[in-house]
Amino acid sequence: MAKRIDVKDLDMYYGDFLAVKGVTMTIEPRAVTALIGPSGCGKSTFLRSLNRMHEVIPGAYVKGEVLVDDQNLYAPGVDPVGVRRRVGMVFQRPNPFPTMSIYDNVVAGVKLNSKRMKKSDMDDLVEASLKGANLWSEVKDRLAKPGSGLSGGQQQRLCIARTIAVKPDVVLMDEPCSALDPISTLAIEDLINDLKSEYTIVIVTHNMQQAARVSDMTGFFNLEATGQPGRLVEYDDTQKIFSNPGQKATEDYISGRFG
Amino acid sequence: MSTTSAKPRGVHDAPRYGDRIFAGAATGAGVIILLVLAGVAGFLLWQALPALTASPEDVRGGKGLFEYIYPLAFGTILTSVIALVIATPLSVGIALFITHYAPRRIALALGYVVDLLAAVPSIIYGLWGVYVVAPASVPVATWLSNWLGFLPFFGPSPSASGRTTLVVGVVLAIMILPVMTAVNREVFLQTPRLHEEASLALGATRWEMIRQAVLPFGRSAVISGAMLGLGRALGETMAVAIILSTAVGVHWDIIGTANSSTIAADIALQFPESSGLDVNTLIAAGLVLFFITLLVNMAARWVVSRRSEFSGAN
Numbered sequence: 002m003a004k005r006i007d008v009k010d011l012d013m014y015y016g017d018f019l020a021v022k023g024v025t026m027t028i029e030p031r032a033v034t035a036l037i038g039p040s041g042c043g044k045s046t047f048l049r050s051l052n053r054m055h056e057v058i059p060g061a062y063v064k065g066e067v068l069v070d071d072q073n074l075y076a077p078g079v080d081p082v083g084v085r086r087r088v089g090m091v092f093q094r095p096n097p098f099p100t101m102s103i104y105d106n107v108v109a110g111v112k113l114n115s116k117r118m119k120k121s122d123m124d125d126l127v128e129a130s131l132k133g134a135n136l137w138s139e140v141k142d143r144l145a146k147p148g149s150g151l152s153g154g155q156q157q158r159l160c161i162a163r164t165i166a167v168k169p170d171v172v173l174m175d176e177p178c179s180a181l182d183p184i185s186t187l188a189i190e191d192l193i194n195d196l197k198s199e200y201t202i203v204i205v206t207h208n209m210q211q212a213a214r215v216s217d218m219t220g221f222f223n224l225e226a227t228g229q230p231g232r233l234v235e236y237d238d239t240q241k242i243f244s245n246p247g248q249k250a251t252e253d254y255i256s257g258r259f260g
Numbered sequence: 261m262s263t264t265s266a267k268p269r270g271v272h273d274a275p276r277y278g279d280r281i282f283a284g285a286a287t288g289a290g291v292i293i294l295l296v297l298a299g300v301a302g303f304l305l306w307q308a309l310p311a312l313t314a315s316p317e318d319v320r321g322g323k324g325l326f327e328y329i330y331p332l333a334f335g336t337i338l339t340s341v342i343a344l345v346i347a348t349p350l351s352v353g354i355a356l357f358i359t360h361y362a363p364r365r366i367a368l369a370l371g372y373v374v375d376l377l378a379a380v381p382s383i384i385y386g387l388w389g390v391y392v393v394a395p396a397s398v399p400v401a402t403w404l405s406n407w408l409g410f411l412p413f414f415g416p417s418p419s420a421s422g423r424t425t426l427v428v429g430v431v432l433a434i435m436i437l438p439v440m441t442a443v444n445r446e447v448f449l450q451t452p453r454l455h456e457e458a459s460l461a462l463g464a465t466r467w468e469m470i471r472q473a474v475l476p477f478g479r480s481a482v483i484s485g486a487m488l489g490l491g492r493a494l495g496e497t498m499a500v501a502i503i504l505s506t507a508v509g510v511h512w513d514i515i516g517t518a519n520s521s522t523i524a525a526d527i528a529l530q531f532p533e534s535s536g537l538d539v540n541t542l543i544a545a546g547l548v549l550f551f552i553t554l555l556v557n558m559a560a561r562w563v564v565s566r567r568s569e570f571s572g573a574n
């Protein structure tokens with residue numbers, strides 16, 4: 002079930018260092034939202050605050066609210082573990098568990114929920130998730146082989162399969178194609194397109210064409226000056242951002258005169 | 261001045277002496293280790309030969325070499341296995357606490373204390389075993405005897421002095437704890453952040469993350485660490501010699517008054533008063549210890565390599 006995310010005046014800190022300041026935005030369900038901006042402006046930091054992975058780093062915390070279907074993820078008493086089960090994440094570098102087979106990688110998250118599952122249901126889930134990640138035909142004959150034996154692009158799709166196997170409401174992707182060749186990149190972009198009918202997707206990318214190709218909405222993050230916290234400068238329909246941005250900084254960035 | 265030739269840069273006329281010297285030194289060191297190992301084995305074999313060929317009645321104990329050595333080998337392995345059974349989970353637990361649970365300052369202090377344990381001489385552990393652990397073990401042994409007496413390890417009449425195989429196992433466990441903890445701590449620290457985060461992002465609790473990412477990653481190192489510890493436990497002499505009240509023969513009861521001695525302790529205790537064939541017998545026992553240690557190491561290597569496909573090294 003795709004969910005809407007409302008971010009309200011969110012500040013993200015690493016210890017004393019305010020990395021991103023005052024983000025307010027509404028992320029639409031069943032749509033792809035792209036986050037762009039120069040390096041170090043806080044895209045990853047913001048993305049990680051959407052599933053409470055930010056606070057995994059010692060000393061890191063946030064102020065503000067992130068509402069998923071009107072429930073604040075940062076309300077007291079909310080278990081971050083539960084949040085992460087609802088808001089899945091795909092990382093920049095493919096990170097399948099090297100000690101697990103392809104099969105076990107896919108069900109790694111499901112097993113955590115620790116409800117006993119019949120073997121046949123598990124098999125079905127693995128097949129559905131791998132099909133969902135466009136990987137099934139390539140690996141169906143070697144499910145027992147280690148996941149680390151796959152190519153980079155296959156590993157990334159395996160990670161996507163692992164993420165969607167737990168049926169999250171939201172899928173976050175931090176530069177999911179930056180370590181991949183153009184063909185694998187296209188495969189993943191197609192996949193993102195397929196996934197958006199079921200999930201809310203937020204993707205960070207440095208590739209303008211990619212943002213333009215896959216996303217419905219685009220947010221541009223920027224630093225006002227070095228040493229200043231990052232901010233969400235502009236957030237609008239992708240078409241609008243790329244054809245007629247409202248801010249000079251956005252225009253400079255997407256036309257390559259910057260960053 | 262400089263006599264640069266017309267050759268392209270990077271093509272060396274002069275041999276790289278540094279490289280050669282280093283390669284030579286490394287090869288030499290490797291060869292020396294092999295020679296020493298072969299030398300030790302050769303010496304043991306040569307010195308043990310009279311005992312191997314002697315008629316059974318002449319060997320100490322009067323029943324032959326095999327009858328003399330195998331209860332000692334049994335005692336050696338039993339005490340070491342007890343030590344390993346205790347120390348492995350403990351060292352994994354301490355290492356996990358230091359690397360993943362404790363606040364930084366406590367982690368540092370605890371790591372330091374554990375390292376310090378390694379510096380305590382084994383004779384001190386022996387004394388501590390006799391005066392502290394042994395008396396303290398008596399009620400535990402009584403309890404074990406009452407409630408788990410159906411197991412062959414816990415006989416009906418526990419030792420009143422507590423100088424038992426069990427206590428030796430416990431003391432050996434403490435002795436091998438530092439090296440095992442150090443190995444585990446290092447490898448747990450090296451768990452790729454990427455895999456820990458993968459697990460957390462799937463909604464793993466800290467303990468689930470440890471089971472999913474940290475322990476599998478550290479598995480082979482934990483085994484190697486255990487083998488290092490086992491090596492030390494197998495060869496430990498003084499602590500065992502001081503603590504254990506021994507009796508001839510094989511004794512499965514680890515809390516009784518009659519305990520099988522170990523090879524190393526037996527050599528240490530008997531050697532000063534031995535001469536002639538008795539010395540050869542003891543050396544034959546040493547040879548057996550040598551082979552047990554070699555076997556343990558080879559087994560460990562095999563276990564570690566068996567699943568290397570899944571080790572995460574690729």
Ligand SMILES: Nc1ncnc2c1ncn2[C@@H]1O[C@H](COP(=O)(O)OP(=O)(O)OP(=O)(O)O)[C@@H](O)[C@H]1O
Pocket residue numbers: 015018020038039040041042043044045046047058231
């Ligand atoms: N673990 C950390 N500890 C302290 N500061 C950090 C940490 N991670 C990131 N930062 C800081 O937070 C700011 C935002 O970093 P972030 O990684 O979110 O940028 P980004 O937009 O994702 O950059 P990139 O495009 O290069 O990935 C930077 O100033 C960075 O130095």
Ligand SMILES: [Mg+2]
Pocket residue numbers: 044045046175
């Ligand atoms: Mg980033």
